[in-house]
Amino acid sequence: MQVSTLTKALLATTLLGGTAAFAQDVTLTIESWRNDDLTLWQDKIIPAFEAANPGIKVQFTPSAPAEYNAVLNSKLDAGSAGDLITCRPFDASLALYEAGHLADLSDLEGMANFSDVAKSAWQTDDGSATFCMPMASVxxxxxxxxxxxxxxxxxxxxxxxxxxxxxxxxxxxxxxxxxxxxxxxxxxxxxxxxxxxxxxxxxxxxxxxxxxxxxxxxxxxxxxxxxxxxxxxxxxxxxxxxxxxxxxxxxxxxxxxxxxxxxxxxxxxxxxxxxxxxxxxxxxxxxxxxxxxxxxxHTDIAVGMNTKTEHPEAARTFLDWVGSEEFAKLYANALPGFFSLSEHTVEMEDPLAQEFVSWRDQCExxxxxxxxxxxxxxxxxxxxxxxxxxxxxxxxxxxxxxxxxxxxxxxxxxxxxx
Amino acid sequence: MPSPIRKPQIRWHIAVFLAPAVLVYTAVMIYPLFNTLRLSLYTEVGQERIFVGLENFRTLFGDANWSRQFWNALGNNFWFFAIHMLVQNPIGVALAAILSSPRLRFSNFYRSAIFIPTILSFVIVGFAWKLILSPIWGIAPSMLDAIGLKSLYAPWLGREAYALTTLSLVSVWQFVGIPMMLIYAALLSIPDEILEAGECDGITGMAAFWKIKLPLVLPSIGIISILTFVANFNAFDLIYAAQGALAGPDFSTDILGTFMYRTFFGFQLQLGDPHMGSAIASAMFGIILIGVCLYLFGIQRRLRNYQF
Structure with missing residues (x-):
């Protein structure tokens, strides 16, 4: 009797352990041209996200800026691109959306935090669909x-x-x-x-x-x-x-x-x-x-979801987080010079970045x-x-x-x- | 009564031994080649690929925006080739002749030193020369300054008039080892008896080179020329590594390879167009095919091969 209880308990833990390990298996890969930012993503942004969302791992895999578009297009056509795709503004990303590579994200909650101007760079010409979560302008x-x-x-x-x-x-x-x-x-x-x-x-x-x-x-x-x-x-x-x-x-x-x-x-x-x-x-x-x-x-950078991703739910969780105040603060301070496009007020510590962003109030x-x-x-x-x-x-x-x-x-x- | 003819046996082993090479070659060379040719006959409208026949070629040669770039790239390609033929190959032959001289010491060392750049990657060569010639950090300006010729220095890679010639010469520096090695091998295979017979007739020194050795290595020079032609019209890497896909300044270093890359994969805000890109690739294939045929039927057949 005792033995069988022990066996059951053991079985139960193995099963639980097994499912837990399975859940942890979700790894999202980000395609990007910002190879300069590799350490910032690895040391600050990804750990913050992973701490808030256990069970989702994120990998940042940038390529050289000048080759990004060509590399990304080839990867998408071959079906080997990452789950999340950093979006160039306007036509390059619009073409990806029209070719069915980027998913429509209009219904994400985080989208509400951005003005129409901020979203304009990643919308269809009629504004009916937004396919990338805006990150920053320069x-x-x-x-x-x-x-x-x-x-x-x-x-x-x-x-x-x-x-x-x-x-x-x-x-x-x-x-x-x-x-x-x-x-x-x-x-x-x-x-x-x-x-x-x-x-x-x-x-x-x-x-x-x-x-x-x-x-x-x-x-x-x-x-x-x-x-x-x-x-x-x-x-x-x-x-x-x-x-x-x-x-x-x-x-x-x-x-x-x-x-x-x-x-x-x-x-x-x-x-x-x-x-x-x-x-x-x-x-x-x-x-x-x-x-x-x-x-x-200039609206410069956003992130969208590959329609062929195997983990759409995890990817949407990540994208929603990109639209959050936490991300806006983290990103703007980790990367002074990339200014958040969201409507949250973001305090920045870097004096030079403050100087640049102060022009937003003085100029059009x-x-x-x-x-x-x-x-x-x-x-x-x-x-x-x-x-x-x-x-x-x-x-x-x-x-x-x-x-x-x-x-x-x-x-x-x-x-x-x- | 005629004896019954024996049926020839099918020799399976030939097919079996050929198969691996044929399959691999077909998969990585023949299939992509024909698929590229096929792709150039299509275009994309909306999300659909439709057959348009030779329309892409009409755009390429008929539309001023495309044809201007194409002829510019082709012209640059011919200049690139001309520099190689006029500089690389004569120097290669001269080096081989010097190296094959029995009186030269350290000839093995020279041979290796001259050949080493050939095995370097284009990217290394491109970046190294870009740094050497850089007006800011480069050693070219200070070296010229040291011998009092600073006035001769110019930012060559940034000037339209010089950039392509400079890059051609960098490429010559890299590849001069190939003609040298091939000619060197050809020179070594000339039997001493012939040269000695020539000496008996009073042909020595330079005369021996011009009258005996050079005619005997002409077939090798022919092969080198056609190899140079094919390599030059397929070139891309050096220009891309040194000047980027826009092949600046003002497209003065744009060759067919960079033009094709830009069109096929896109660049910055320019979206990639695989169909026009394939049309350019097909045009390149056509040009190389014509060049090789002209050589094979026009020149190769007239060259005499001597058997010793």
Whole structure:
């Protein structure tokens, strides 16, 4: 009698142990292009989630940013992609949703914490379905070396004229390279150049939406003027900037050899670990003092669910958590420079990140002009903008020629511009 | 009365021994090749794949946006090939001739040193040279400075006029070992009797090279040329490692391989289009096929092979 009770008890524990082990088997894999963030996910974000949700394990498996889209598409087609997929904004993710790779997440509770603008980058054109949980946006501006500015007695520029006066002074002094940017990798010229300073000229959302509606053209003054300013940048970029790569520029600035770095806020966490001087930030200069300022506050990153996942429930639990206040605080502080898109108030400790995010109150926000709808056809407007920004900085093409070329390319396939 | 003809036995062992190679080759080479050719005849509308015949090729050659990029890439490819033919192969032949000279000391060392880059990965070569030539950290500017030629330095990889030539020369540096080895082997196989007979007739030194050795290694040079042609028109890795998929500056280093990659897999906001990508891949296949045929029927047959 006693023996059989013991046996039963033993059997029961084995069964329980067995089911528990089975439940623990749920492992979610995240596909991402943020290989810089690997340690942050492993040390902070994933442990916090796993502590709150026992039984679900999460693995973060990033690939190189430039290859992410290609790698992800191949994996999805082959059926070997992870359960959770980090979403690029707009068309790249929309195409994945339309191809049935991303699940509709409109009914998730966490979605209620985001404004329509925040969700717009991951919705169908009619807004009926949202397929990724927004994570963060990045803000453009200029990061500068405070020590260098103090040494040369420079003030932070507010207007375009002041901006170039500052650059002239740094160049004259000769201790520092005025601005650290290269044209070898091309995208910096468009992203940190054109789309950084541009919103002030095309008045943010107003101009961007007018371009999409076909009411403005890329040959119009607001779209050509940023190129005219970029054309003047070439003289301040330091020797051999034509072959200077993105990591080169980062190193030149963090080593203290350059005074100003045209930036996106995503640089903050990386730079914090590297610099030995104090950094400050200023927003893109306006034309005349007192003008309304516009900043690029770009919806950059979200996360969605692979429709072929074997653990949809666990994946939805994770996504709901991404929409929570806990995640917003954790992410914004673990990665200063990636600003939460949710409507929770998130306190940030990093002074540079605070500086960037404070512009949201002073200026009007917009997103990068080429991202929504306009880069759907051939030629691809975003790629062409990279090319044109570089050509203008190097002086191979005038601002007007660049505008005319882009307009010709866009109108060749985009009906509202024809 | 004729004796009954014996039925020939089926020799199964031939099929059995061939099978592994044929199966593997079919699975990894022949099937993908024909599937790519097939894919280029389709396009995607909505979520469906439909047959459109040669429409993709008409877009590729007829639409100004596509054809401009295609001809640019093809032109760059020919320049890439021309540099290899004009620089890599003559240097390879010259090195082989020097190495085969019996009076040269340490020839084994030179042979290995020159051949080593060939076994390096493209990525290593691309990054190493990018760093060497970098205007900021590179040793090229300071080395030129040391001999007083700083004025000759330019950020070559960033200038449209020089970038492709620079990369071609990097590729030449990497692969010059291959023609050298092949020619070296061919030179060693020339029997001494022939050279000695030539010496009796007063043909020595340079004359022996031009009049005896070179004609005898011409078939090898032909093979090297066609190998270079195929490798160059399939090239992709070095350009991608050094300049990225947009093959900057301003597409001046864009070759068919990078153009195909960009189209097939997409890039940044540009979505991948496997069907147009396959059309470009098919065009590359066609170009290489034509090149190889021209060589085989136009040149190879006229080359004389000498038997010793």
């Amino acid at each position: 803000i453009h501006g200029f990061i500068y070396n405070k020590d260098a500015f103090a040494e040369l007695g420079l003030e932070v520029p507010e207007t375009e004229a002041e901006f170039f006066a500052v650059l002239d002074k740094i160049k004259e002094d000769g201790t520092y390279i005025p601005m650290a940017m290269g044209t070898n990798d091309q995208w910096e010229a468009a992203t940190m150049g054109y789309n950084n300073i541009g919103p002030n000229y095309w008045k943010g959302e107003e101009g961007r939406l007018a371009l999409i509606a076909g009411e403005q053209k890329l040959t119009d003054e607001p779209w050509v003027a940023p190129y005219r300013q970029l054309a003047k940048w070439g003289a301040y970029l330091g020797d051999g900037y034509e072959a200077q790569t993105y990591p080169d520029s980062q190193n030149i600035f963090t080593l203290g050899r350059a005074a100003i770095y045209p930036a996106g806020s995503w640089e903050i966490s990386g730079f914090n670990n590297l610099v030995e001087f104090e950094m400050g930030a200023f927003k893109p200069p306006v034309e005349a003092a007192g003008d309304t300022c516009y900043i690029s506050d 926000s917009t997103i990068r002009s080429t991202y929504q709808i306009l880069s759907r056809g051939t030629p691809n407007l975003e790629n062409e903008t990279w090319n044109a920004s570089v050509a203008v900085i190097r002086g191979n093409e005038s601002a007007e020629e660049a505008g005319a070329r882009l307009q010709e390319g866009l109108s060749s396939w985009y009906a509202p511009q024809q």
